[in-house]
Amino acid sequence: MSAAPTIPPPFDREAYLRMSLLRLLTCGSVDDGKSTLIGRLLHDSKAIFEDQLESITATSKARGDERIDLALLTDGLRAEREQGITIDVAYRYFATPKRKFVIADTPGHIQYTRNMVTGASTASMALILIDARFGVVEQTRRHAFIASLLRIPHICVCINKMDLVEFDAKVFNAIQSDFEKFAARLETTDVTFIPISALNGDNVVNRSTNMPWYTGATLMHHLEHVHIASDRDLINRRFPVQWVIRPQSAQHADYRGYGGQVASGVFRSGDEVIALPSGLTSRIKEIRLHDEVLEAAFPPMSVAITLEDxxxxxxxxxxxxxxNQPNATQDIEAMLVWMSAEPMQLKKKYFIRHTAREARCIINDLKYRIDVQTLSRDAEATQLALNEIGRINLRTTSPLFVDRYRQCRETGSFIIVDEATNNTVGAGMIIER
Amino acid sequence: MAARDYILNHLAILEAEAIHIMREVAAQFERPALLFSGGKDSIVMVRLAEKAFRPAKFPFPLVHVDTGHNFPETIAFRDRLVEQLGERLIVASVEDAIASGIARDDPGPTPSRNRAQIPTLLHAIETHRFDALFGGARRDEERARAKERIFSFRDEFGQWDPKNQRPELWNIYNGRHRPGEHIRVFPLSNWTELDVWQYIALEDIDIPSIYYSHEREVVMRDGQWMPTSSFMPAGANDDSGKRIVRFRTVGDMTCTAAVESPASTVEDIVAEVAAARASERGARMDDRTSEAAMEDRKKEGYF
Incomplete structure (x- = not known):
């Protein structure tokens, strides 16, 4: 047994209270070396524990691999390990002293578009992998399109396997310029390019000595420093009420708190607010989080608000x-990603969930379907099948309080639920209101 | 105020997400319950429930699946906490389930009530007609959990189908279900072990004493120090004796290994976890059975 353990130096409390959180999406197929890259990030940031390392080392050996397969760390379910593919969204966590990272790891193949959309819905950054030998391929365009559709504010393009192209700057530059050409049509404005070799660790956590011509940040440095604070909307005040807190006790007989998570804007006590759908106005009396009275509430805080009236x-x-109100409407135009094997049907009734509201809806019109391979529009399309994306109009049974998705993810998004199976079958992003 | 003033640290973001999840469950379900094990994760869930629902009572009871192999310290802690909170506790007893034939004891040299917990829990769900259960599981604990949804759908047999999970987007959760089906909800999905400990330190949350360094009679089994008890006495030829140890998780006495540690405060533990080189579930004998052990148990209806 080991020698008597000692307590490590005290963990700096102030330091972890300053840590921020970045949610990122990784997209790519097995061949891109995506799992290897994530394994490398976890390994080099020491987020892998020894027993996990032992477990994958044993598995690698049993399969006859020459080196430890870092990809095994992220392939969670047994079926996936056996087939060597990633079939769902897996979440991975690591932290540096500056930031905690949540990785939504999704498969890159076209048949898993819905998984990528799911991972993209909460991400602040998309990490897109390109194999340096093949450059920008159809899959790259699809990934960038989905990142843009879901309005991920930052894209980081990792040009991987630089070791297989002799760390050639010309290859890197050509791929960058290719990507920029079509990215000009996308909505994401912050795009960064980094040449890496995930297998060997070049420019992942440690700076590569093989590419002196590259003077930019390593991937880890970029992840730690990308500016995410201004991604939120602090102007338009939106607070969907989730739950009314009404204590059945004499001590708090008059307390009526509105529990919810701030979608956008900053709320302060004394602020004038309108309640929708009633249209009645009042002022904020107090904002609380349990026994703490807060000066302000901003996204994504969960609080309880009480009103003067x-x-x-x-x-x-x-x-x-x-x-500055959201639009109260029963008619919505949106981009819809279809997520069920049973195709979307026009005129059929579905449930729609938006913020804390639920209604029923009918999808009236499919304006066009986007071919995610070519990104061209097909105006003749009459249905959406699994993993297909289209622009639709729908009508709801009662008004929803909506904003454009580009303004606010929380009030601009909705899901469609099948009435018979209760499954989530569609994800929508509101365009017009 | 400048935009930089409206920034939350990672713990505040995780807290806000968990509160949002808990309120969604309260609103979307008729009969939710919170699975309380007496471990640190379920204790953190209780604190989050206070943040979500106070000054009102919780809109759900706490449910403890009592294996009968618990650390006495855990049970004492549980009873004290429930008393302080003034909330309702339902105990689902594995002993009773075994006595009435609902569950079976695992025979063998290392007695484990892991399997017996499953029918006990499912029986409690049926009896009380729970339609949503909060669990303290985190995605960083184990590879099978890394793919589980926050709202995790279970069929009428309590089974999880990892291949057929509902897409879960933004912060919109779909809790629709048919009678007999239920949803397991994991508000701490995105927390890591270190986040949980940092939060306990930050919030000054009381936890059972066995998490802290203490002297205890332990016996070496499969390379790990196991606490000796009437369920697992040390044999004459065993490597056993008194050690200064603590526990990183609180499971049954029969399957939770101790680690040698002098960490006697939450701050010590945060420092130790930050520097740790062996993952938390590595100290749970139940997960080491096979690589896919957790996946199999989850499919059957384990937490």
Whole structure:
């Protein structure tokens, strides 16, 4: 047994209280070396524990691999390990002293578009892998398109396997210029390019000595420093009410708190708010988190708000600024990603969930379907099959309080649920309101 | 105020997400419950529930699946906490389930009640008609969990189908289900072990004493120090004796290994976890059975 353990130097409390959080999406297929890259990030940031390393070392040996397959760390389910493919969204975690990272790791093949969309929905950064030998391929364009459709604010293009192209700057530059040409049509403005070799670790955590011509940041440095604070909307006040807190006790007989998570904007006590759908206005009396009284609430805080006046507010209602309201509408135009094997049917009734609200809806019109291979539009299309994306109009049974997705992810997104199976079958991003 | 003032650190973001999840469950389900093991993760869930619902009572009871092999310290802690909270506790007893034939004891040299917990829990779900259960599982614990949804759908047999999970987008959760089906909900999905410990330190949360360094009679089994007890006495030829140890997780006495550690405060533990070289579930004998052990147990209805 080991020698008597000692306590390591004290962990700096102030330091971890300053750590921020970055959610990132990785997209790519097995061949891109995506799993190897994630394994490398986990390994080099020491997020892999010894027993996990032992376990994958044993598995690698049993399969007759020459070296430890870092990809095994991220391939979670047994079927996937056997087939050597990643078939779902897997979440991975690592941290540096500056940031905690949540990786949504998704398969890159076209038949897994819905998984990528799922991972993209909460991501602040998309990590797109390109094999340096093949450059920008159809899959790259599809990944960039989905990242843009889901409005991931930052894209980081990792040009991988530089070791297989002799670390040639010309290869890197040509791929970058190719990518930029078509990325000009996308909505994401912050795109960074990094030449790496995930297998050997070049420019992943440690700077590569093989590519002196590259003077930019390593991937890890970029992940730690990319500016994410301004990605949120602090202007338009939106607070969907999730749950009304009403203590049944004499001590708090008059307390009526509205529990929810701030979607956008900054709320302060004294602020004038309008409650939707009633249209009644009041002022914020107090913002609380348990026994803490807060000066302000901003996204993505979960708080309880009390108002000066006793309005009749329930789950699904929304508090907003009276001078800048979301649109209360039953007619929505949106981009819709279809996620079910059973195709989308026009005129069929579905459930729609938006913020804390649920209604029923009918999809009236499919304006066009996007071919995710060519990114061309097909206006003749009459249905959406699994993994297909289209622009639709729908009508709901009761008003939803919506914004454009490009303005606010939380009030601009919705899901479609099948009434018979209760499955989530579609994900929508509101364009017009 | 400048934009930089409206920044939350990683713990505050995780906290806000967990509170949001808990309120969604309260609103979307008729009969939710919170699975309380007495371990640090379920204790953190209780704190988050206070943040989500106070000054009102929790809109759900706590449920403890009592294996009968618990550390006495855990049970004492549980009873004290429930008393302080003024919340309702339902105990589902594995002993009772075995006595009434619902569950079976695992025979063998290392007695484990892991399997017996499953029918006990499923029986409690049926009896109380729970339609949503909060669990403290985290995705960083194990590879099978890395793919599990926050709202994890279970069929009428309590089974999880990893290949057929509902897509889960943004912060919109779909809790729709048919009678007899239920959803397991994991508000701590995106937390790591270190996040949990940092949060316990930050919030000054009380935890059972066995997490802290103490002297205890232990016996070496499969390279790990196991606590001796009437369920697992040390044999004459065993390597056993008193050691200064603590526990990184709180499971049954029969399957939770101790680690040698002088960490006697939460700050010590945060420092130790930050520097740790062996993952937390490595100290759980139940997961070491096979590589796919957790996946198999989850499919059957384990937490």
């Amino acid at each position: 006793d309005l009749d507010i329930s789950r699904g209602d929304m508090l907003a600024s009276p001078y």
